[in-house]
Amino acid sequence: MNNLIKGEKYDWEMVIGLEIHAQVKSNSKLFSSSSTKFGSSPNSQVSLVDAAMPGMLPVINKYCVEQAVKTGVGLNAKINNYSVFDRKNYFYADLPQGYQISQYKYPIVGEGKVTIDFKDGTSKDIRIVRLHLEQDAGKSLHDQNPSKTYVDLNRSGVALMEIVSEPDIRTPDEAGMYISKIRSILMYLDTCDGNMQEGSLRADVNISVRKPGDEYGTRCEIKNLNSIKFIKQAINYEAKRQIEILESGGSIEQNTMLFNTSTGKTRPMRNKEEAHDYRYFPDPDLLPLEISKEEIGKIKSSIPELPDELKNKFIETYKLSNYDASVLTAEKQTSDYFNETINSDPELKNHAKIVVNWITSELFSLLNKNNQDLNNSPVSPENLGQLIKLISTNEISGKIAKDVLEDMFSSGKTARQIVDEKGLQQVTDQGEIAKVIDEVIAENPKMVEQYLAGKDKLLGFFVGQAMKLTKGKANPKMLNDILKQKLNKKN
Amino acid sequence: MKIDKNTINKIARLSRIKLDGKESEDYIKDLNSILDWVEQLNEVNTENVEPLSNISSSILPKREDVSNDTNSSEEILENAPDKLEGFFAVPKVVE
Numbered sequence: 128m129n130n131l132i133k134g135e136k137y138d139w140e141m142v143i144g145l146e147i148h149a150q151v152k153s154n155s156k157l158f159s160s161s162s163t164k165f166g167s168s169p170n171s172q173v174s175l176v177d178a179a180m181p182g183m184l185p186v187i188n189k190y191c192v193e194q195a196v197k198t199g200v201g202l203n204a205k206i207n208n209y210s211v212f213d214r215k216n217y218f219y220a221d222l223p224q225g226y227q228i229s230q231y232k233y234p235i236v237g238e239g240k241v242t243i244d245f246k247d248g249t250s251k252d253i254r255i256v257r258l259h260l261e262q263d264a265g266k267s268l269h270d271q272n273p274s275k276t277y278v279d280l281n282r283s284g285v286a287l288m289e290i291v292s293e294p295d296i297r298t299p300d301e302a303g304m305y306i307s308k309i310r311s312i313l314m315y316l317d318t319c320d321g322n323m324q325e326g327s328l329r330a331d332v333n334i335s336v337r338k339p340g341d342e343y344g345t346r347c348e349i350k351n352l353n354s355i356k357f358i359k360q361a362i363n364y365e366a367k368r369q370i371e372i373l374e375s376g377g378s379i380e381q382n383t384m385l386f387n388t389s390t391g392k393t394r395p396m397r398n399k400e401e402a403h404d405y406r407y408f409p410d411p412d413l414l415p416l417e418i419s420k421e422e423i424g425k426i427k428s429s430i431p432e433l434p435d436e437l438k439n440k441f442i443e444t445y446k447l448s449n450y451d452a453s454v455l456t457a458e459k460q461t462s463d464y465f466n467e468t469i470n471s472d473p474e475l476k477n478h479a480k481i482v483v484n485w486i487t488s489e490l491f492s493l494l495n496k497n498n499q500d501l502n503n504s505p506v507s508p509e510n511l512g513q514l515i516k517l518i519s520t521n522e523i524s525g526k527i528a529k530d531v532l533e534d535m536f537s538s539g540k541t542a543r544q545i546v547d548e549k550g551l552q553q554v555t556d557q558g559e560i561a562k563v564i565d566e567v568i569a570e571n572p573k574m575v576e577q578y579l580a581g582k583d584k585l586l587g588f589f590v591g592q593a594m595k596l597t598k599g600k601a602n603p604k605m606l607n608d609i610l611k612q613k614l615n616k617k618n
Numbered sequence: 619m620k621i622d623k624n625t626i627n628k629i630a631r632l633s634r635i636k637l638d639g640k641e642s643e644d645y646i647k648d649l650n651s652i653l654d655w656v657e658q659l660n661e662v663n664t665e666n667v668e669p670l671s672n673i674s675s676s677i678l679p680k681r682e683d684v685s686n687d688t689n690s691s692e693e694i695l696e697n698a699p700d701k702l703e704g705f706f707a708v709p710k711v712v713e
Contacts (some may be wrong), residue, residue, distance in 0.1 A: 140687070153683050153685075154683050154684060154685040155681075155683050155684060155685035160681070160684060160685055160686045161685065161686070161690070162685040162686070162687065168689075168691065168704055168707070169691070169703070169704035169705045170690065170691045170694050170695060170704050170705065171665065171689045171690055171691045171704070172690065173690045173691075173694045174686075176689060185680060186679055186680070186681045186683065187679075187680050188681055188682075188683050189680035189681060189682060190681065190682070190683030191683070192680070213674055216632070218632075218634055219711070220706075220708045267711065269710065269711070272707075273710070274709070274710050275702075275707045275708065275709070275710055276707075276708050276710050276711045277699075277702060277705035277707055277708075278705060278706040278707075279704075280694070280706075360679070380697070404628075404632060406632070409699075412674055413678065414676070414677065414678040415672065415678065416678055417677060469711050492627050518646055578682075589706070612677070
């Protein structure tokens with residue numbers, strides 16, 4: 128695959144690494160009992176620990192530790208029996224402690240990897256450097272008042288997992304696929320709700336460019352991107368910016384950038400000269416975090432089936448393509464829906480590909496059009512299964528089935544009800560179809576002549592006429608076969 | 619390790635502490651003597667000795683994931699010099 132981008136003078140390769148911040152799905156914060164609920168009134172979920180009142184001590188949330196270990200297992204990563212919490216020191220209005228409790232030298236999870244799947248059937252591993260636990264900061268609102276910043280500390284102290292990748296990513300698309308895959312794993316594990324709009328999952332992107340085969344170039348870091356679209360946009364813009372500088376003879380300054388979502392441009396953050404002097408040191412309020420082999424074993428045994436395992440199972444059991452299987456398993460609700468549909472009737476197991484198509488194209492497009500989610504789809508898996516069975520047994524044609532699905536979607540009726548009520552059963556009676564064809568041929572003698580004279584395209588016209596007469600219910604294959612037979616006999 | 623004028627200025631800036639000339643001279647002296655004192659530890663041979671992280675041999679206490687439902691807003695904002703509709707109001711920090 129050619130991943131190079133063209134500059135004015137040379138071809139360039141992007142080198143990209145991601146730091147993903149995933150909020151742990153927990154009831155209470157990492158070091159305090161305040162609630163983590165999203166959208167509550169400002170500063171209503173702030174304990175004295177979160178507000179860094181003097182003398183307050185952090186006590187770690189056992190569940191958050193387990194979720195981090197679980198996620199580590201899901202990322203095929205090494206779980207560290209021993210890890211340490213450090214203070215990362217910096218001043219900001221939404222950081223009452225003056226430091227963030229994080230993990231620096233000894234993270235809870237070490238090296239791992241995830242696999243991304245391309246449309247052409249190939250796949251690629253992206254290596255994970257580490258996953259560590261840390262506190263989130265509060266939220267600042269800058270645009271409400273010309274001279275004030277407003278601070279809400281509800282998020283302050285919420286547990287985050289920071290997942291750091293190696294710079295193995297080479298294109299904006301790969302970056303998008305990587306974060307989608309991480310999101311999917313987190314959601315199967317149920318360790319993060321994956322909601323990017325609410326900020327439960329966001330990423331910092333490190334990017335540099337180089338001529339193919341060269342050493343890594345100097346990188347810039349784009350902070351705090353909260354959608355896949357913005358991640359791709361920011362990477363594209365930043366790569367172009369760097370290439371322009373390099374091609375005009377300049378050099379890249381290592382910098383922390385912000386992405387403006389309305390202009391689509393990146394710009395360097397100010398106050399950068401001190402930005403990276405965090406003076407990490409072990410937090411004297413917290414003992415090292417030790418996890419026994421038994422505890423890790425217990426967590427491992429609680430891990431549900433993950434997207435990759437499920438994907439391989441689908442490929443093996445239902446002979447699906449790698450791509451189809453990865454689309455089905457990208458979101459847990461999709462694979463659950465597929466499972467329920469295909470298991471609703473033993474007959475359907477032989478028509479897995481049709482089931483996939485009806486879910487991922489027909490049903491998805493209806494859901495999209497109506498702004499609905501698969502989780503509360505008006506068409507249940509059983510009802511979709513019934514519809515697909517009507518197709519696979521030739522009772523209705525695929526074309527009519529589309530109308531039936533729309534009807535099911537809006538009326539909530541079952542496929543069977545709709546087909547019976549409207550009399551949509553496919554006509555598979557040879558004699559009946561032949562009768563209609565005779566009619567069409569008799570009514571269009573000129574067309575028949577032209578067809579016989581070599582105008583093959585007219586076959587479509589006859590099919591259309593016959594379909595019209597049967598209200599679209601004739602079995603298309605039978606119709607075609609009989610029509611050709613009859614026309615050729617005329618010759 | 620020696621603390622000089624540049625280092626003391628940098629530490630002061632990072633800590634958001636304003637020092638005048640006299641104060642920085644004093645701090646250079648004080649910090650250097652503290653460092654000298656601590657550096658005596660270098661005389662001890664620590665080869666093959668694991669760093670001590672825990673003198674009590676107790677383990678990190680953990681809590682269950684239970685959240686309290688108290689609304690903290692009033693208490694938390696009580697000492698705030700400036701506030702608006704439940705938010706802390708601070709001088710504009712633009713980034």
